[in-house]
Amino acid sequence: xxxxxxxxxxLTLSLLFACKPEEPxxxxxxxxxxxxxxxxxxxxxxxxxLIIDTTLxxxxxxxVDTVIVDPVIYKKCVxxxxxxxxxxxxxTLTYYNIEKDSVANYVFANANGSPIGDTGESxxxxxxxxxxxxxxxxxxxxxxxxxxxxxLSQPYMIGNFYSPRYMLPVxxxxxxxxxxxxxxxxxxxxETLTHTGTVPMGKATExxxxxxxxxYVTNWSRYYVNTVANNTVQVVDINSDTKVADIEVxxxxxxIVKDKNGxxxxxxxxxxxxxxxxxxxxxxxxxxxxxxKVWEFELKAMNLAVDPTGTYLYFVYGGSYxxxxxxxxxxxxxxxNPTVMDNSFAISGAGKMFYKLFVDPWDGDIYVSDAKxxxxxxxxxxxxxxxxxxxxxxxxxxxxxxxxx
Numbered sequence: 001x002x003x004x005x006x007x008x009x010x011l012t013l014s015l016l017f018a019c020k021p022e023e024p025x026x027x028x029x030x031x032x033x034x035x036x037x038x039x040x041x042x043x044x045x046x047x048x049x050l051i052i053d054t055t056l057x058x059x060x061x062x063x064v065d066t067v068i069v070d071p072v073i074y075k076k077c078v079x080x081x082x083x084x085x086x087x088x089x090x091x092t093l094t095y096y097n098i099e100k101d102s103v104a105n106y107v108f109a110n111a112n113g114s115p116i117g118d119t120g121e122s123x124x125x126x127x128x129x130x131x132x133x134x135x136x137x138x139x140x141x142x143x144x145x146x147x148x149x150x151x152l153s154q155p156y157m158i159g160n161f162y163s164p165r166y167m168l169p170v171x172x173x174x175x176x177x178x179x180x181x182x183x184x185x186x187x188x189x190x191e192t193l194t195h196t197g198t199v200p201m202g203k204a205t206e207x208x209x210x211x212x213x214x215x216y217v218t219n220w221s222r223y224y225v226n227t228v229a230n231n232t233v234q235v236v237d238i239n240s241d242t243k244v245a246d247i248e249v250x251x252x253x254x255x256i257v258k259d260k261n262g263x264x265x266x267x268x269x270x271x272x273x274x275x276x277x278x279x280x281x282x283x284x285x286x287x288x289x290x291x292x293k294v295w296e297f298e299l300k301a302m303n304l305a306v307d308p309t310g311t312y313l314y315f316v317y318g319g320s321y322x323x324x325x326x327x328x329x330x331x332x333x334x335x336x337n338p339t340v341m342d343n344s345f346a347i348s349g350a351g352k353m354f355y356k357l358f359v360d361p362w363d364g365d366i367y368v369s370d371a372k373x374x375x376x377x378x379x380x381x382x383x384x385x386x387x388x389x390x391x392x393x394x395x396x397x398x399x400x401x402x403x404x405x
Contacts, residue, residue, distance in 0.1 A: 078360070078367065079130060079403045080380060081120040082396025086136065091120035092396035093132070093148065096380070098360075103393045108132070108141075111148040116141070123403040124167040124175070126190050130403065133164050135180065140164060142193060145405065155193035161186060163224075168208040168215070170238055176215060178205035181224040185217065187241065199241050203228050209256045209264065211286050213238050216264055218253040233266055233284065233291070245289045250280035250296075255303055259335040260310030262286060267304035267315060275321035281313075283338070294338045300328060303357040307364045307385065311335060312342070314366060316354045327353040330368060330387075347387050352379075358402040365390065369399035 077097050084090035093108040093116065108116050117137030124131040125145065132141040139159040143150050150156035162181035169175040169190055176199075177186040184198040185205050206220035215236040222230040233253055235245035250268030257265050264284040271277035279301035284291045295301075300319035306312070311334060318328030330347035333340065347368065355371035355378070364385040371378045378399040382391045 077405060078358075079123055079405070080369070080395055080399050081116075081123055081132065081401045081403075082378070083119050083121065083398040083400045085375065085397060086119055089115060089118040089137065090397060091116040091118065091134065093120075094380070094393075094395040094399065095148075096393060101391065105394070105396060107148045108143065111143070112150055120400070121164070122166045122401040124169060125403055125405050126169040126175070127172055129190075130405075131167050131169075131175075131190065133167050133177070135163055135165060138163065140167060140177070140188075140193075142190070158188060158193040158195070160195060165206055166208055168210060170210065170215075174238075176208060176236075176238075178208060178217065180204055180206075180221055183225050185236065197241060199236055199243060201234055201243060203230065203232070203234070205234075207254060207256050209258060210238075211258060211262075211264060214244070214286070216256055216284075218256050218266060220252050220254045220269075231268070233264075235289065247284055247289055247291050249282040249284075249291050250293065251277050253282070255305070255315075257304055257306040257313070258310070259306060259313070261335065263335070265304060265306075265313055265335075266291075267301060269302050270300070270321060278321070281315075281338075295333075302328075305357050305359040305366075307359055308361055309364075313338075314357060314359060316349070316357055316368075318349070325353070325373075330354065330357060330366065330383075345387050347381075347383055352381075355398065356400050356402065358404075361404055367402055369395065369402075371398045374398050 076099055077095060080094040082092045082094060092106050095104045095107045116132060117134040119136040120132060121135035122133045128145050129142050130145045138161050139157050141150060142156050162179050165178040165180055167175050167177045173189050173191055175188050175190045177188055179186060183202050185201050187197040189196050203219040204221050204225045206218045209216045215238050217234045219230050219232045231248060231251045233247045233249055234243055237244050249266050251271040252269040253266045254269055255267045259265060264286055266282045268280045270279040279297040280293050281295040282291050283294050297317060299317060300321050301315055301317045303316045305314045312332045313335060314330060314332045316328045317331045320326035327349045329349045332342050332345050334342060352370040353372055354368050356369045358367045366383040368381050369378055377397055378395050379392055380395050380399050383389055
């Protein structure tokens with residue numbers, strides 16, 4: 001999820017040089033056989049002792065944050081996609097081993113002898129593979145979750161989207177992919193990396209959350225599909241692959257999570273073209289498909305993450321609607337008393353530009369990225385659940401989506 005101002009400014013510039021294709025095409029960007037003598041960054045030490053513990057018990061009910069994470073839980077690391085600069089194809093992967101407290105950058109490039117591409121947007125995990133969604137390059141990579149190597153003897157990349165954003169697997173052979181420029185929800189087979197269908201949505205699609213047999217999809221942007229309002233959450237029956245509901249919420253609904261009571265929460269960032277239309281937080285009852293506005297924020301609010309107990313919602317609040325150089329702080333609310341800000345908790349963003357926020361699904365630690373000026377390499381901060389700083393480490397340019405496994 002790009003910063004709204006940065007995204008729209010960059011998209012506007014890109015449209016001066018290129019038009020949206022009538023049919024999506026896969027780019028010519030194959031990974032070449034690895035030259036074992038090549039080192040991408042000689043100053044970066046990679047932890048070669050990484051071993052994933054495959055003996056852990058599988059919990060097939062686990063759903064984490066805005067996009068489903070594979071139910072095979074390793075609890076060893078967090079993988080961070082650094083988005084890079086738009087149109088410059090300098091996205092990278094940062095690996096942080098939580099147990100060993102060690103960091104490695106450029107892990108994809110070092111493993112494959114090839115860069116990721118232009119604007120890495122998100123990550124997904126399934127059956128021992130990590131899927132890397134590369135937005136502006138228009139493809140998804142499939143790499144080994146231990147080594148980050150793409151197996152050239154098998155399908156390792158799928159394209160033919162318009163502008164893929166997020167991937168959510170629902171089985172070993174089925175996953176949904178949202179798209180910034182198209183009006184359909186893509187269905188792919190993660191094993192074979194083939195397209196298997198679409199769900200007509202009528203709007204651009206963004207973040208997803210699986211609730212039982214229903215998929216909740218936010219409609220964040222109307223930059224390309226501009227004839228419809230971007231103030232809804234749509235619901236898809238994953239058995240029939242049909243849209244069954246349109247739920248009206250605030251403008252630019254983005255992050256979406258589920259709490260301990262089974263309610264669905266959506267952070268709406270506000271109308272990018274009208275600063276008087278503020279950010280807002282909405283709660284959806286999955287049984288009735290009714291939404292209620294819980295907060296309308298005076299200042300800019302973005303991101304939304306839930307703690308492991310489903311009790312606290314974390315978000316970044318305090319930024320400007322018009323000046324994107326002004327960042328916010330991390331705040332939280334209790335879902336049992338959601339109209340009152342928890343004044344006992346706050347993480348100051350002073351001197352930082354907080355960009356993305358995630359919560360460790362096991363111990364509740366809070367990870368926040370600092371994008372700085374979106375042009376230089378950023379930093380990731382790790383805080384305890386009470387807001388105390390545990391660690392900070394360097395990452396790539398615009399540290400974005402974080403995958404815990």
